[in-house]
Amino acid sequence: MGRLAETEGLTDIQEEILKTVRQFVDEKVIPVAQELEHADEYPTEIVEGLKELGIFGLMIPEEYGGLGESLLTYALCVEEIARGWMSVSGVINTHFIVAYMLMQHGTEEQKQKYLPRMATGEVRGAFSMSEPGLGSDVSAVSTKATKLEDGSYSITGQKMWLTNGGSSTLVAVLTKTDEGAESVYKNMTTFLVEKTPGFGETAQGVTVPGKIDKMGYKGIDTTEMIFEGHQISADQILGGTPGKGFFQMMDGVEVGRVNVAARACGLAIRGFELGIAYSQQRQTFGKKIAEHQAILFRLAEMGTKVEVSHNMMVRAARLKDTGKRMDVEAGMAKMVASEYANEVVEDSFRIHGGYGYSKEYEIERLMREVKFMLIGEGTSDIQKMIIGRSLLKDYKS
Numbered sequence: 472m473g474r475l476a477e478t479e480g481l482t483d484i485q486e487e488i489l490k491t492v493r494q495f496v497d498e499k500v501i502p503v504a505q506e507l508e509h510a511d512e513y514p515t516e517i518v519e520g521l522k523e524l525g526i527f528g529l530m531i532p533e534e535y536g537g538l539g540e541s542l543l544t545y546a547l548c549v550e551e552i553a554r555g556w557m558s559v560s561g562v563i564n565t566h567f568i569v570a571y572m573l574m575q576h577g578t579e580e581q582k583q584k585y586l587p588r589m590a591t592g593e594v595r596g597a598f599s600m601s602e603p604g605l606g607s608d609v610s611a612v613s614t615k616a617t618k619l620e621d622g623s624y625s626i627t628g629q630k631m632w633l634t635n636g637g638s639s640t641l642v643a644v645l646t647k648t649d650e651g652a653e654s655v656y657k658n659m660t661t662f663l664v665e666k667t668p669g670f671g672e673t674a675q676g677v678t679v680p681g682k683i684d685k686m687g688y689k690g691i692d693t694t695e696m697i698f699e700g701h702q703i704s705a706d707q708i709l710g711g712t713p714g715k716g717f718f719q720m721m722d723g724v725e726v727g728r729v730n731v732a733a734r735a736c737g738l739a740i741r742g743f744e745l746g747i748a749y750s751q752q753r754q755t756f757g758k759k760i761a762e763h764q765a766i767l768f769r770l771a772e773m774g775t776k777v778e779v780s781h782n783m784m785v786r787a788a789r790l791k792d793t794g795k796r797m798d799v800e801a802g803m804a805k806m807v808a809s810e811y812a813n814e815v816v817e818d819s820f821r822i823h824g825g826y827g828y829s830k831e832y833e834i835e836r837l838m839r840e841v842k843f844m845l846i847g848e849g850t851s852d853i854q855k856m857i858i859g860r861s862l863l864k865d866y867k868s
């Protein structure tokens with residue numbers, strides 16, 4: 472990668488993990504990404520390889536069978552993986568968010584029950600807030616969990632856009648419950664729903680209709696999930712107490728934002744690599760196109776955007792690792808990295824001329840994949856609301 476996107480102050484262990492992941496991506500991901508993506512085929516072998524590397528348990532504490540690494544290590548691994556193929560980083564993203572929510576908010580019993588099997592990748596996580604009628608406005612959740620006489624709950628409603636909705640076996644589902652609170656945010660509860668992998672009726676009253684056909688982010692399954700009187704024990708409430716679901720989900724989404732920023736960084740790095748390589752091969756008007764100032768300036772801007780995004784992502788991850796508040800930093804990193812990745816990939820596409828429009832060239836895939844960075848874990852508009860409101864509080868006059 473040359474001098475861009477370097478991270479200072481890493482430990483020997485972090486360097487070693489990153490070197491291993493980079494090698495895995497170069498040898499096992501990049502060579503097959505195009506073919507699998509165009510066929511919309513699930514990357515089974517790659518996922519098995521990631522299990523062997525311990526990626527599914529990277530941040531899970533050692534006492535629960537994971538590697539106990541930091542958010543920074545995790546984010547840097549995600550950046551490497553997304554550089555190879557963004558969809559693969561999506562396989563571990565929701566898994567990581569569910570594991571994180573369990574680590575932060577789960578009861579000891581829930582941690583013992585799930586984390587060791589999540590660390591090996593035997594249990595695979597998905598998380599579900601969105602519904603057909605809502606994404607940004609989480610307060611509008613309508614999937615309802617009704618308390619039954621025996622203390623268990625019955626869930627009915629429709630969920631939308633579940634990344635890993637088919638392949639997962641444990642889904643953190645945000646529902647509306649009646650806690651008698653005035654605030655809508657305190658009438659929401661997260662349930663840990665167990666299901667079998669696959670499509671159709673995957674648990675009693677839980678149907679996963681099939682894969683949503685998407686513009687990019689292929690290979691990985693994104694699904695709807697329909698609940699029709701799914702009966703679930705109160706023991707499956709995350710943390711054991713109802714009414715805390717919204718706050719638990721927002722905590723998960725906050726680290727998810729660093730994660731999406733890291734994925735955007737990976738896409739930007741790859742876009743830059745492809746653009747700078749092509750610009751030194753292609754000749755027009757008697758010289759390499761890199762020697763035309765318009766292309767040179769474009770490369771300079773792309774490199775600068777890669778560097779800015781990487782540093783903001785690293786800073787947000789480091790802040791979280793020190794336990795400091797980082798809502799603004801995570802929002803900024805997510806917004807800047809995704810917007811810049813979109814620009815860098817488009818610049819690389821322009822550098823490729825007509826060939827960039829051909830499916831033979833990797834940049835065509837990146838063009839489709841990068842658009843999802845602008846949407847996932849909150850659009851840029853939503854990041855601006857979070858950043859702006861928080862800054863107004865900090866700088867209140």
Ligand SMILES: Cc1cc2nc3c(=O)[nH]c(=O)nc-3n(C[C@H](O)[C@H](O)[C@H](O)COP(=O)(O)OP(=O)(O)OC[C@H]3O[C@@H](n4cnc5c(N)ncnc54)[C@H](O)[C@@H]3O)c2cc1C
Nearest residue numbers: 598599600601605606607608632633634846848849850852
């Ligand atoms: C491929 C894919 C995978 C996904 N995976 C998951 C998943 O695993 N789990 C999950 O729960 N969700 C998932 N999502 C859903 C995703 O989080 C939402 O799509 C996203 O939050 C945006 O919500 P929306 O689509 O409902 O857009 P809307 O909220 O309807 O927004 C539409 C437009 O209005 C703007 N807007 C909305 N509100 C405001 C406002 N107050 N001020 C200014 N502008 C505003 C938005 O920025 C956007 O431009 C996924 C989505 C996709 C496409």
